[in-house]
Each structure stands twice: as C-alpha cells, then as structure tokens.
Amino acid sequence: MPKDSYDTGKDTPTFRAYLTVVVRDSEGKVVKVHRQKSHSPTANFIGLMLPLTYFNVTGNSYTLTNTGGSTYGYKPAINAGAQCISYPNSKNNNPSYIVMIQVGSGQQSNPYAAYSLAAPIANGSGTGQLVYGQPSIPSNITVSGSSAYFTISQTFNNNSGGTVTITEVGIITYLQFSESGNYSNQTFGQVLLWYDVLSSSISVANGGSVTIYYTFTVNP
Numbered sequence: 001m002p003k004d005s006y007d008t009g010k011d012t013p014t015f016r017a018y019l020t021v022v023v024r025d026s027e028g029k030v031v032k033v034h035r036q037k038s039h040s041p042t043a044n045f046i047g048l049m050l051p052l053t054y055f056n057v058t059g060n061s062y063t064l065t066n067t068g069g070s071t072y073g074y075k076p077a078i079n080a081g082a083q084c085i086s087y088p089n090s091k092n093n094n095p096s097y098i099v100m101i102q103v104g105s106g107q108q109s110n111p112y113a114a115y116s117l118a119a120p121i122a123n124g125s126g127t128g129q130l131v132y133g134q135p136s137i138p139s140n141i142t143v144s145g146s147s148a149y150f151t152i153s154q155t156f157n158n159n160s161g162g163t164v165t166i167t168e169v170g171i172i173t174y175l176q177f178s179e180s181g182n183y184s185n186q187t188f189g190q191v192l193l194w195y196d197v198l199s200s201s202i203s204v205a206n207g208g209s210v211t212i213y214y215t216f217t218v219n220p
Contacts, residue, residue, distance in 0.1 A: 018215045019196055026207030036199050040111035045193040065115040066189040096175045100135055101154040101212045104168040107197045114195045117170050130156040149217035158204045166202040170195040
C-alpha cells in the first residue's frame, strides 16, 4: 500500500469524545475523578447525521425512537413543507434543545440500539434519587491551534439520605421539526442521542455531588 494512503495525523481530521466524572463530598472536596473515551452514539444520532442525499436518493425515511418508545419517521428535504431542525431555537414555537445529561443505575450491552437509559435515576431527594442541575451548554466552539472542541456538563446533588451509584450516562435532546413555508411542527419529544456505560461505577455519598462532562473534539 502506498505510504501516502496512511493516516499521518496531519491530513485527516480525527474526532474524539470524552466522558469525565468529578465526584465531591459534602464539603465540596473532590474525592474522585473518572475519565474515559466515549464512543456510543445511538441509532437516533446516526439517523440525524445522515446526509440529505441519502433521503433524496433512496426516498426512505429514518425511524427515530423517543425515550418513551414511540417511533417517528424522519425525512428531511429542501422542498416547501419538509422537516427541518432549528437548533438552538428560542425565537419561535418549534424549539429543539438539549434537555439534560441523564444518569442511571443500569447498563445495556448494545448502546447503538438504546433509546432510553436502562434504569434512569429520577430527579429528586427521595431514596435513590439525585437532584438534577441545569445543563451547561457553551455558546461557541473553542478553537486552539488545529484542535476544536466543546464541552457540555451538568451537576447532580445527592440529598437522598444514602449513597447513590451511577453506572450509565446519556445525552437527551428534545426535538421538534418545523415545516418550512408554514407554522406547523411535529414533536418527537425527548430523544436519546448519546449513551455510555461507565467502565467503573461512580458512588455519590449523601450530601455530595457529581458533575458529568462530555467533551467532543476534533484533532485532540
């Protein structure tokens, strides 16, 4: 094989995703930092990334499944009345946005097929629950030399009275598709786009907190 056909790291951009978990005790002291490569886009994510050419050539739609198990046909196009995603969108009635980083206490062997966490941890102060903070979403992509990245994060507080253990993490987006040329829309609801099983479980003591960071980077 010719040498110039190999990836030297200089010509072909590389994409990486990282998951970082920072655990703090009741006094705010960092007691554990966990970091692993994230490599689990779901089938929903892949479908949303398909190029318009795929739909134009095949005439097919792609089935998206929301966290409640309901399915919807996704078929973008450029003609009037076609589905389109406007993100972020705070200026009209068809918003699509990141709802949350969700944590759970289960696991799934096939992340690609996942449309919800196996055992989501509820938002609250009851037994086995965590108080979900608001997700932090950057307004811009950070560029440093040949690298570019953005990080989303969310903090969870444990007021449950006992230790809560996290084994799975996912990113959930709320999707609505406005139809170009008119004011109607179709709501798909909450959709799991990214899913990871932690390589080691994370225990959060009562009174403590945990912050989840997802970093997506090109040319890391």
